[in-house]
Amino acid sequence: MVDQSAVGRSFTPVTARVEPGRLRFFLDTLGETNPLYRGGAAAPVPPTYLFCLEMMDAAEPFEFLTALGIDLARVLHGEQRFDYHAPVVIGDTLTFRPRVTSVTEKKGGAMTLIVVETAVTNQAGIHVADTLRTIVVRNARPS
Amino acid sequence: MSSSVPAVGDRIVHKEFPPISRHRLALYCGASGDHNPIHVDIDFAKQAGFPDVFAHGMLVMGYLGQALTDAVSPSRIRSFSTRFAAITQLGAALTCEGTVTDLIEQGGEKRAKLALTTKDQNGEIKLAGEAIIAL
Numbered sequence: 224m225v226d227q228s229a230v231g232r233s234f235t236p237v238t239a240r241v242e243p244g245r246l247r248f249f250l251d252t253l254g255e256t257n258p259l260y261r262g263g264a265a266a267p268v269p270p271t272y273l274f275c276l277e278m279m280d281a282a283e284p285f286e287f288l289t290a291l292g293i294d295l296a297r298v299l300h301g302e303q304r305f306d307y308h309a310p311v312v313i314g315d316t317l318t319f320r321p322r323v324t325s326v327t328e329k330k331g332g333a334m335t336l337i338v339v340e341t342a343v344t345n346q347a348g349i350h351v352a353d354t355l356r357t358i359v360v361r362n363a364r365p366s
Numbered sequence: 367m368s369s370s371v372p373a374v375g376d377r378i379v380h381k382e383f384p385p386i387s388r389h390r391l392a393l394y395c396g397a398s399g400d401h402n403p404i405h406v407d408i409d410f411a412k413q414a415g416f417p418d419v420f421a422h423g424m425l426v427m428g429y430l431g432q433a434l435t436d437a438v439s440p441s442r443i444r445s446f447s448t449r450f451a452a453i454t455q456l457g458a459a460l461t462c463e464g465t466v467t468d469l470i471e472q473g474g475e476k477r478a479k480l481a482l483t484t485k486d487q488n489g490e491i492k493l494a495g496e497a498i499i500a501l
Contacts, residue, residue, distance in 0.1 A: 228425075252390070252397040253428050254383070256434060267440045270431040274424055279399030295402060296414035300423035304447035355447075 224362055225326055225335050234287050239280035240266055240316045249275060263334050265312045270305060271301035273343060273352055277319040287321065287339060295302055302357035303338060309351040316346040324355075335360040371501055372466045372478055379464025379482065381433035385457045386421050394425045421454035426492055430484050433462035438499050444477060448484075448495030458486040466499065475499045 243263070247274060252258055260266055278284045288295055312315065321341040328335055336357055343352040372378055390406045400422055403410040411419045428449050434446065454460070461484070468479040482495035 241416050248393075249397040249428075250375050253425070253432055256413040257432070259435075259440070270440060270443055270446050271424055275398040275400070277399075282399065284399060287410060296410065299453075302447065302449045303424065303427055304445065306445045309442055310441060315441075318422065330395045347418065 224332070225293065225337060225358070225360065229291055229323045229326050229337070230288075231323065232290070234290065235282065235322065237277050237281045237319040237321075238316060239319070240278040241272075241276065241311065241313050243313050245279065246272070246313060264314055266313050269305075271309075272276055273305060273311065273319075274303065274356075276317060277285055277321070277341065277354075287323070288358075289318070291323075291337070293337075293358075297361045297363075299359040299361070300356065301359040302355075304355040306353045306355075307351070308353070309349050311343075311344070311345070311351050315351075317351065318344050319354075320344075333362055335362060367417055367441050371476075373464050374469060374471040375405045376466045377463060378466060379433050379437045379462060379480065381429075381462050383429050383460045383462070385400075386425070386454065388419070388456060391419060391421060391425070391456075393421055393459055394428075398422065398424060398428075400424065416453075417443075418456060420456065421458065423454075423493075426454050426460065426484055427495075429460055430462045430482055430495060434464060434480075434497055437464070438497075442500045443497045444494065444500060446472070446495070446497045448482065448493045451491050451494050454486065454492045458492070460486060460492065469501075470498075472498070 319341050324340045325338040341354045345351050395401050464480040464482045466478050467481045480497045485492040
């Protein structure tokens with residue numbers, strides 16, 4: 224079971240470029256037809272796309288689960304937050320730096336909530352966003 | 367959004383989406399980089415204790431984001447958060463809505479707080495969220 228020693232752990236930074244082709248695939252998958260997102264260079268990205276970029280270009284998308292010994296089949300997404308500080312546009316290259324900021328046991332140990340906060344900077348070193356995800360781990364009950 | 371200032375209680379976000387198919391979940395794996403097999407592999411899902419595969423939370427939040435940016439330019443969104451209240455099953459036809467709950471001054475600008483929900487065709491809440499937008 225994950226304990227407080229995980230708090231403060233950081234993981235391999237991920238660098239991802241906002242590529243128009245990959246973004247188009249995302250837009251088509253969601254049936255997104257807003258022309259704003261298809262405006263070519265300097266078009267903005269949809270509000271949840273930062274989450275995808277971090278996973279797509281990670282050498283190990285589930286690194287933090289592996290590092291903390293968590294079984295992928297036991298996790299659910301509990302909460303997700305994005306704070307946007309500056310625009311992210313097509314052509315940007317973003318760097319994601321994730322770290323564990325809290326570990327909380329719930330329901331007498333039946334669940335563990337793990338919060339991972341990720342600072343996002345662009346190619347100019349501008350801090351463009353922070354993301355926060357809460358992962359719910361369904362712990363095995365003693366049989 | 368740029369010309370008229372919304373009032374507390376105004377519903378400014380509303381969009382309905384087609385039922386979620388297995389094909390959509392497969393596409394979303396590739397489109398998002400989230401290849402957790404629990405969303406596409408029924409054998410894996412059953413072993414994990416679920417009756418079938420189910421939607422990525424971030425696909426559902428992606429729909430809510432789409433509904434939000436139909437109403438508000440992405441450049442005006444200061445924060446966007448959701449709690450994943452229930453699993454979204456195959457076939458769910460989602461409706462996303464957002465209502466103004468507060469008008470505030472923050473970071474040197476006038477902003478509005480929105481309460482956001484995503485419900486399925488039975489009215490079950492899948493996501494409950496909040497956005498803060500610049501006016």
